[in-house]
Amino acid sequence: MPDFKPPKDAYTLILEAIDLGVYKPGDRLVESELADRFGVSRTPIREALQRLETQSLLTRDGRSLIVASLDHNQLAELYAVRAELEGFAARLAARHATDEEVRLLRAMVEEDRKLMDEPKALSRANRRFHKQIHLASHNRYLVQQLDLVHRSMALLATTSISFEGRGSQTIDEHAAIVEAIAAQDGQGAYEALKTHISTAFLTRLRQDSDSPERYSL
Structure with a gap:
């Protein structure tokens, strides 16, 4: 019997996309686009984005969230x-x-x-x-x-x-x-x-x- 792997949450999906270079430093992340890409509702996407911002992986550019970069x-x-x-x-x-x-x-x-x-x-x-x-x-x-x-x-x-x-x-x-x-x-x-x-x-x-x-x- 194959091992059961629980589905990945929105946070993990976005983090992996950043890690794999799908989203690069400076790229803007939009809730609706992420929800469509990963097939989830906007609420978990919004919560994941807030978590990533708290961890300084995302930063604000006006009202938009972008992938942070390192100096x-x-x-x-x-x-x-x-x-x-x-x-x-x-x-x-x-x-x-x-x-x-x-x-x-x-x-x-x-x-x-x-x-x-x-x-x-x-x-x-x-x-x-x-x-x-x-x-x-x-x-x-x-x-x-x-x-x-x-x-x-x-x-x-x-x-x-x-x-x-x-x-x-x-x-x-x-x-x-x-x-x-x-x-x-x-x-x-x-x-x-x-x-x-x-x-x-x-x-x-x-x-x-x-x-x-x-x-x-």
Whole structure:
């Protein structure tokens, strides 16, 4: 019997659309259009938009709501927080990850090697990999905070993995993180993941230097 998956609510549908680049920074979101797109009434759409505005994922432009964008300082702050929290998650994963979780992380790395020429698919796989490390920390409060950080990452409209050579480098960095976790080397896992995020940030800065009017992940 297949697993039952509950239908996604309006908030999740809009957030995923932003994350996938259907709606990019600066795009205007209209209740009626969103209701038609997702096949739901306007009331849950309105509530979802209010929630997203509260979380600073949407901002006001007159009477309209638009997808927020990040300036250079906000981008740097986001990456700084992400590096520390994800590094901490890796440290805890080295201490608490089960054998099954380690095997899953290793399998993810090997499966992701097949996606080198598919930046969008590799980007989705990258998010799954990081989420699995969060879960392997076995700290629900840390997972909640990382979920908040990754919601803000949805405002970054492209992936640094698309930068030339970054895909294979990302996979190698993931492999190093997993092996540190497998060896129960908390400090090594922490440093490997922080270095991974730092390298991604540097790649992002190099990307955005070609289009400084927009910062995106």
